[in-house]
Amino acid sequence: MPWKQVSTSPHVWQRPLGENERMIKWLGGQSHPIGKDHWAITASARMRLSGIDAKVVDALPSFRALQQAWLLLRFHHPDIATVAGSEIVEYTIPEDEATKWLWLDETLHMVSDASTTVDDVIASLKPSKYTVAFFLPHAKQFVLSTAHWRTDGFGILHLLNDFFDALSVVVGSSLAQHDGVDIASSLPWGQERTRLHPNIEEVLSLPSEPTEEICAASTACLATGGFVKGSVGVPWQDVKASAQHAGGTRGIRRTLSTATTKAVLESCATKNVRLLAAAHASLAKVNFLAAAPKAERSTNGAGANLYDSFEPSHYTSTMRFSLRPYLPSPFGSATYAATLYTGGYLAKVSSDQSWQDWADFYESQYAKGLAGEFLIARREYARRALKLFQQASGAGTPPRSEIDISSVGDAEKLIAPRRRLGSTKVGDEDVAHLGLGIEAGISDAELEVEDISVGVECAQRESYLFLWTFRGHVELYLVYNSAFYEAKYMEGLLHQVEATLLTELGVS
Structure with missing residues (x-):
């Protein structure tokens, strides 16, 4: 309407x-x-x-x-x-x-x-x-x-x-x-x-009542939520009454030099993976390395014992996409900046795969983009997902603590x-x-x-790595909630992401 x-x-x-x-x-x-x-x-x-x-x-x-x-x-x-x-x-x-x-x-x-x-x-x-x-x-x-x-x-x-x-x-x-x-x-x-x-929903002309095709597409999107169970997470520090603790969002930045940025992008091209796929694979490796042993998880922080029955065998993260390239004109333009036109689904990689396996997988997902089924499901998916979130809010669901990823690509196209x-x-x-x-x-x-920066408010244990390029530099920005993580620890994790990215791409 x-x-x-x-x-x-x-x-x-x-x-x-x-x-x-x-x-x-x-x-x-x-x-x-x-x-x-x-x-x-x-x-x-x-x-x-x-x-x-x-x-x-x-x-x-x-x-x-x-x-x-x-x-x-x-x-x-x-x-x-x-x-x-x-x-x-x-x-x-x-x-x-x-x-x-x-x-x-x-x-x-x-x-x-x-x-x-x-x-x-x-x-x-x-x-x-x-x-x-x-x-x-x-x-x-x-x-x-x-x-x-x-x-x-x-x-x-x-x-x-x-x-x-x-x-x-x-x-x-x-x-x-x-x-x-x-x-x-x-x-x-x-x-x-x-x-x-x-x-x-109006831009995509989605019906108020879902068709069978829309219901099937929504079910497929929601099914990726099953990858959350058993996913590795980053151990958090012990805080009293953590669910009510209002820690502030803090961020750590790493800026690659112009020479290093050039070498990274050239290596990505040689390996046939985009920068985002390479960074995503590097983040996956760091999440696996940071995941605490099961014995430690039972004592490391309020609520951490909820992970006891899970084996850290896979890393689940979000494949995020801007919907703007998929929208009819003029809705994909900067004129419609102050509107929520984004979407995504969950994907997982296994700890027994190589960095190149992860990079190739993420590249295939980013290259594939979004199918028509994903777009037609936007209304019904959100309707069902909200109900699931509301049901889970009081059910003692294990808190997620992985580092996820988001990218705006070449920020000079935006600003x-x-x-x-x-x-x-x-x-x-x-x-x-x-x-x-x-x-x-x-x-x-x-x-x-x-210089520019972009991030989100982190009120929970999940943290987010933001990636972009601007004025000849690759920028890595890790945002987290200070109630659950020490700055020095998060600095170490971001350094590992950078080091993994450079090592795997053969950039010295």
């Missing part, structure tokens, strides 16, 4: 929450009692303004410019300001200046403490009904965070890219006019509701490293026609994105 105007208010628009959104929202909400939002998506970037004048080589945007850009992003992607209940997603068109600034105050934050890092910001995140942002001027870093039901890793990087486009428009126009651009007052609010996004401050485009739209008084800026000034 498309967005509809609420009869009692001309400013409020609603649509039903999709089954996939509902499932992910429920999973995230399970950690709300401890002040966390499991799987909330976070992206950050370090930026640099240059060429503005001879005296200012590395300028910082003013907070007013950030506010104007944030409002312009909302106008371009109104879904960042939607609110979800148990059944409905709702968007309210701002009626006046006070409403706009109230939303700004709630969602855009300046981090003034120079000792605070992006990692600290992420560790302190709380559930929010909106997409939120933080600017760390001392680090020149900007952070976006939103509940996972709203978007995915690809989507949040598209949003970050469009924010920097908006910031370039605002700063560039301000430079040209030597005055601020009042986006809040000038934007034609109300028009943005035409850009509110449909859910994945441009450079943009001219003279531009008037946000994403694919030229905003000059909106009558904002925007003028083209100076051509030799630019906003450069020097």
